Amino acid sequence: MSRNPENNLSNSTVGRRRFFSYFGWALAGLASASMSWITCRFLAGNQTQSGLEPCTFGPPGDYPVGTVAKKGRVVLFRDKDGFWAVTDVCTHLGCQPAFLQEQNIFVCPCHGSRFDSEGRLLAGPATHGMTLAALRLGAQGALVAFPKEKVMPGYRFG
């Protein structure tokens, strides 16, 4: 380093060598930061909504009045007015409440929130009801639930 004449200069100015040194470190930092960000995006993948994909059930005739059918994170119900589908995601922290048929309620396994069969809130810690998924007839006349399309409480299909 003693051959570097810049060492004898005052530190108040950034000389050419030091500028290139800073520039190099900045580039290296930028490259590391970009690569870290890219790695995080790669690790995160793109499966964030996987539980909420459309769920295909059988044809409506397969489900008599009083039926309860589960598929993915959707629970399908039928009463005398028609079908409805509850998106089975607790509004508290996203766990999957279990539907207890004898008591006709959903109970969340994580913190005990309760919902009725139409997803309305009965007991906390959740602060609002679960959503209802839109229902449509699919290609082969099968019922398809679309959890990403929320419908109003009291919704009936068919």
Next chain:
Amino acid sequence: MKLDNFIGHIHPIKVSEERVRIGTTFCLGGAAFFLFIVLGISGLLLALYYLPTAEGARAGIHDLDHVIPFGWLMRSIHFWAGQLMVAAMLLHTARVVAAGAYMPPKHLNWLVGMTLFILTAGLDFSGYVLRWDAQTFWAAQVVCQLLGQVPVIGGGLQQIFLGGSEISEVGLLRFYVIHCLIGPSLALAFIMYHFWRVRRDGRLGQLL
């Protein structure tokens, strides 16, 4: 060889300027090692999306190329680092031959280097097979037939490397384990010994 012994040799208190002069070695072995590290990291990341089954390999590579954010970049980094590592290793070997650095007292390290040469080729090929498309499937089939031609033990080698006499999903899983676990572990062990010997054998020949 103890580990502290290894670190002591890699980071000695004094290294003569001539020994680390880039003009002597072009740092080709170092370049190959750097690429080995890049391959380890990118390979670890790729392994999170790849399943060694016929369907899983196809789906995993499709997802990496088209669905996973920057999956195409990770695959390209892994691919090109692999190509460059083979190139760096070949040039390193050529440089060692040209400098006569295979002669005593470095003859043992030359053999360690040759082992690494074979390991690198094996890693390159086993990684290629993991793509499991028509091209690599038949390449694996050809290698499987070549193995079968080895006198006496050929059939046994086929059974060991492919889990049968024909290439199948069983063989894919074996290539996967060889590529991700056995090959890199062996290579790392030999690399450490290789580096340790470079320091130990001193400056009588050329370095790195």
